[in-house]
Structures are given as structure tokens and as C-alpha cells.
Amino acid sequence: MKLIISIPSPYSRKCRVMVRELGLGERVEEAESHPFDDDPELLKANPLGRVPCLILDDGQALTESAVIADYLCEQVGNPWPRDWNDRRLEALGNGLLDLSVARRVEMVRDEGIQSAYWIGRRERGIMRALDQLEAAIGTLATTLAQGPLTLAVALSYLDFRYPESDWRSGRPRLASLLEAWEERLSFAQTRPVG
Ligand SMILES: N[C@@H](CCC(=O)N[C@@H](CS)C(=O)NCC(=O)O)C(=O)O
Structure with a gap:
């Protein structure tokens, strides 16, 4: 999977912290993109032109940090409390x-x-x-x-x-x-x- 992020973005940071805490570092490659540069890869994956964006192995993309966060948790059997x-x-x-x-x-x-x-x-x-x-x-x-x-x-x-x-x-x-x-x-x- 590829996680498109920007370093100052707090929404990206949340997902990046989760990749590390959930032990997904081997499965998630981070790619930096400044959203205001209109990087074609980002725009193709997320028409909204915002980071973070998670490109899955089948090419589909997830946008919204909250959705990405739930997806990352699910990959490792939802170990965090979620009430x-x-x-x-x-x-x-x-x-x-x-x-x-x-x-x-x-x-x-x-x-x-x-x-x-x-x-x-x-x-x-x-x-x-x-x-x-x-x-x-x-x-x-x-x-x-x-x-x-x-x-x-x-x-x-x-x-x-x-x-x-x-x-x-x-x-x-x-x-x-x-x-x-x-x-x-x-x-x-x-x-x-x-
Ligand atoms: N609700 C979105 C917000 C994402 C967001 O606004 N990201 C900012 C960076 S902090 C961005 O990419 N802005 C570019 C733009 O709005 O054009 C999320 O949780 O992922």
C-alpha cells in the first residue's frame, strides 16, 4: 500500500503514527506530496487533491484520515478499543x-x-x-x-x-x-x- 502524505499535515500524521503503532511499516510505503503542488498521482487517487490518501494494493484509493485510520486498524484485527x-x-x-x-x-x-x-x-x-x-x-x-x-x-x-x-x-x-x-x-x- 502507498500512503500519500505531507509532513506538516496533522491528518497525515495521525495515519503515519498508526502505521508505526500498528506494526504496518513493512506493508505501507509513505510517499510525500505537497497538496498544493497538484501532484498528478495524488489528483488521480484523490480528486479532492488532499492528503492523506491511501492507495491500496488493488489500485483503489481511500481518502479521509478517519477512514484510512479504520482501514489500518482492520488490517491487524482491530486491536484498539473503539467504542x-x-x-x-x-x-x-x-x-x-x-x-x-x-x-x-x-x-x-x-x-x-x-x-x-x-x-x-x-x-x-x-x-x-x-x-x-x-x-x-x-x-x-x-x-x-x-x-x-x-x-x-x-x-x-x-x-x-x-x-x-x-x-x-x-x-x-x-x-x-x-x-x-x-x-x-x-x-x-x-x-x-x-
Ligand atoms: N478531512 C480530511 C482533511 C484533509 C486535509 O484537509 N488535508 C490538507 C492538508 S492538512 C490538504 O490536503 N489540503 C489541500 C487542499 O485543501 O487543497 C482528512 O481528515 O483527511
């Missing part, structure tokens, strides 16, 4: 990623056309989600599962793109969740740059 609590956490983590990436997209536009409204709206959504997650995360934090992983990737993305953000303040559970993931080799090997 509704995990899915709930994963959905909030994905939403947090969507807002953080959208905020980033707005902030890299030329200053004259940036929208303070959209930046503020994304920012408020991120903060509300973090507060709710801090209250709800409980013991799930230490579990090797898709929900906590998605959340850890989203928190790490905040550090990557908004180093000035003090999201840890008043949110010790989220801070220790990220700390626990950062100790793992899979996380260190997929650290975003760029």
Missing part, C-alpha cells in the same frame, strides 16, 4: 484540527484580505473545544486509541502553528495527554516541520 466514547473524542479532535487548519489558512492570506471575523470565530471554537475536552477526557487520555491520538495530534499542531498559544494553562489533563504521546517513538518520528 462511542472513543469516537466522540475522535470527532472533537477532528473538529479541532479542522478549525486549527482553517485558522491557519486564513492567517497566511495577505494581510489586507485576512478576515478578523473568521480568525476570531475559529479561535473561539478551538478554545471552547479545548475546555470541553479537558472536562471530558477522564481516563481515556492514556489509552492507545484513535480518539486520544487524534486529540494529541491536534494539540501538537497547535504547538507547531501557534507556539505563542497558552492552551496548556488551566488544562493539565490535555497537557499530560500530549506529553504521554510525545514520549512515543511513533510521535517523535512524525514530528511536523515546514
Whole structure:
């Protein structure tokens, strides 16, 4: 299988961490592609032109990190817990990623056309989600599962793109969740740059 990814992409990182944690490194080749370069291989596999994209051995392609993540787990007999609590956490983590990436997209536009409204709206959504997650995360934090992983990737993305953000303040559970993931080799090997 071939996993088309970009190094800074948090959605790609989630899948890359899972390839490593699930022991699929021998079966999944990673290919780097910058989505804004309109690489023909990526566009053929994913008409949306987004990473990650997993090209299966029969040539079919899977898009969406959440779908790829489920597929990777299934390849090794679904060893990770996958109840509704995990899915709930994963959905909030994905939403947090969507807002953080959208905020980033707005902030890299030329200053004259940036929208303070959209930046503020994304920012408020991120903060509300973090507060709710801090209250709800409980013991799930230490579990090797898709929900906590998605959340850890989203928190790490905040550090990557908004180093000035003090999201840890008043949110010790989220801070220790990220700390626990950062100790793992899979996380260190997929650290975003760029
Ligand atoms: N919901 C998608 C989001 C994927 C996504 O937005 N990827 C970004 C990189 S972080 C991308 O490829 N953007 C290129 C574009 O939107 O044209 C997923 O979970 O895989």
C-alpha cells in the first residue's frame, strides 16, 4: 500500500503514527506530496487533491484520515478499543484540527484580505473545544486509541502553528495527554516541520 502524505499535515500524521503503532511499516510505503503542488498521482487517487490518501494494493484509493485510520486498524484485527466514547473524542479532535487548519489558512492570506471575523470565530471554537475536552477526557487520555491520538495530534499542531498559544494553562489533563504521546517513538518520528 502507498500512503500519500505531507509532513506538516496533522491528518497525515495521525495515519503515519498508526502505521508505526500498528506494526504496518513493512506493508505501507509513505510517499510525500505537497497538496498544493497538484501532484498528478495524488489528483488521480484523490480528486479532492488532499492528503492523506491511501492507495491500496488493488489500485483503489481511500481518502479521509478517519477512514484510512479504520482501514489500518482492520488490517491487524482491530486491536484498539473503539467504542462511542472513543469516537466522540475522535470527532472533537477532528473538529479541532479542522478549525486549527482553517485558522491557519486564513492567517497566511495577505494581510489586507485576512478576515478578523473568521480568525476570531475559529479561535473561539478551538478554545471552547479545548475546555470541553479537558472536562471530558477522564481516563481515556492514556489509552492507545484513535480518539486520544487524534486529540494529541491536534494539540501538537497547535504547538507547531501557534507556539505563542497558552492552551496548556488551566488544562493539565490535555497537557499530560500530549506529553504521554510525545514520549512515543511513533510521535517523535512524525514530528511536523515546514
Ligand atoms: N478531512 C480530511 C482533511 C484533509 C486535509 O484537509 N488535508 C490538507 C492538508 S492538512 C490538504 O490536503 N489540503 C489541500 C487542499 O485543501 O487543497 C482528512 O481528515 O483527511
